[in-house]
Amino acid sequence: MVMDWRSAASNLKPALIACAGAAFFVLSTPSLAAVVPVPAVKPTSAEQTDDTPSLKVIAGTPVPARKRAVPEGYVASKPELVLYPDFPAKNYFGAANGPASLKARAIGSYAKGCLAGGTVLPADGPTWQAMRLSRNRNWGHPELIAYLKDLAADAPKVGWNGLLVGDLAQPRGGPMLSGHASHQIGLDADIWLREMPNRRLSTEEREQISAISMLKGPLDVKGADRRVDLNKWTDVHARLIRRAASDKRVARIFVNPTIKKALCEFEKDQNRAWLRKIRPWWGHHYHFHVRLSCPAGSVGCKNQNPPPPGDGCGEHLTYWLSDEPWVPKNPPKKGEKPKVVKKRPMALAALPRDCRTVLKAN
Numbered sequence: 001m002v003m004d005w006r007s008a009a010s011n012l013k014p015a016l017i018a019c020a021g022a023a024f025f026v027l028s029t030p031s032l033a034a035v036v037p038v039p040a041v042k043p044t045s046a047e048q049t050d051d052t053p054s055l056k057v058i059a060g061t062p063v064p065a066r067k068r069a070v071p072e073g074y075v076a077s078k079p080e081l082v083l084y085p086d087f088p089a090k091n092y093f094g095a096a097n098g099p100a101s102l103k104a105r106a107i108g109s110y111a112k113g114c115l116a117g118g119t120v121l122p123a124d125g126p127t128w129q130a131m132r133l134s135r136n137r138n139w140g141h142p143e144l145i146a147y148l149k150d151l152a153a154d155a156p157k158v159g160w161n162g163l164l165v166g167d168l169a170q171p172r173g174g175p176m177l178s179g180h181a182s183h184q185i186g187l188d189a190d191i192w193l194r195e196m197p198n199r200r201l202s203t204e205e206r207e208q209i210s211a212i213s214m215l216k217g218p219l220d221v222k223g224a225d226r227r228v229d230l231n232k233w234t235d236v237h238a239r240l241i242r243r244a245a246s247d248k249r250v251a252r253i254f255v256n257p258t259i260k261k262a263l264c265e266f267e268k269d270q271n272r273a274w275l276r277k278i279r280p281w282w283g284h285h286y287h288f289h290v291r292l293s294c295p296a297g298s299v300g301c302k303n304q305n306p307p308p309p310g311d312g313c314g315e316h317l318t319y320w321l322s323d324e325p326w327v328p329k330n331p332p333k334k335g336e337k338p339k340v341v342k343k344r345p346m347a348l349a350a351l352p353r354d355c356r357t358v359l360k361a362n
């Protein structure tokens with residue numbers, strides 16, 4: 001229900017909830033959030049008698065307080081969500097459990113924005129299953145949902161039974177309470193590097209089953225063998241990612257550098273254009289991460305610069321596969337705790353202003 005997440009977000013601070021047309025309540029404790037506003041209208045005596053339950057008063061039994069009558073046809077107005085610009089944006093967006101019923105629009109940039117008019121990817125399709133349903137992150141811009149359905153439909157053609165789909169975005173996008181810096185504007189999707197089984201997974205299985213890493217071993221060891229494990233990685237994985245990248249809507253696909261290397265070796269064809277979109281990045285060995293370009297009509301959606309020209313299989317990748325990015329230069333001494341830099345969460349004020357409209361929308 002919409003009311004729930006609004007109350008949840010409001011209760012972060014003693015909140016002032018304005019109820020249009022009725023009265024004003026200042027709520028200072030979360031428990032009061034459930035109070036339904038009652039209009040300041042004196043009930044007539046007829047209403048009082050009609051609404052008062054006939055109670056036999058038995059000695060010693062407490063008599064329930066008289067209920068105030070609510071005029072017929074009265075509908076409690078929705079409390080308005082009060083937004084504090086200096087508050088962490090993730091608290092608001094993480095509490096929004098339904099989409100903003102506005103025209104679909106990806107607003108801002110992939111790691112600093114939000115989503116209007118989000119569409120849900122159904123938990124089940126003929127050739128896909130959405131995972132980790134409890135996270136409620138299977139929302140996206142309609143173009144992302146359409147893209148995923150198309151990719152899922154084509155998966156069996158490349159020999160992949162179907163997709164296991166991981167996180168897309170929250171119903172209204174925005175920063176999340178856990179994980180992911182991006183996935184904020186409904187144009188990012190994680191697809192597991194594990195084939196969909198031939199049966200429907202139960203809700204519990206979708207929480208518990210883990211994805212499969214393609215790595216041969218740890219990468220942060222000097223001289224590590226930074227290649228995919230050929231007991232897990234197959235040409236079918238490669239064909240699926242090639243199909244995923246060969247779509248005009250896709251801007252980039254993030255994979256582990258070991259996977260990028262495997263894809264560079266896999267493509268024997270002259271047409272290597274799709275490889276340009278495959279970008280080596282940290283992690284991403286359990287899933288690949290598809291990022292779409294800003295859809296037409298998404299005013300205020302910011303594309304990234306296109307990847308550098310070429311297939312990206314040369315020097316840049318050699319660097320990624322060397323010790324340089326992986327092996328720490330000054331490892332913490334024995335008994336010393338590694339330094340943890342705590343980042344301040346992004347404040348609501350850092351997001352485009354339209355994201356407040358997204359939060360406030362029905």
Ligand SMILES: [Zn+2]
Nearest residue numbers: 188189190289
């Ligand atoms: Zn991702």
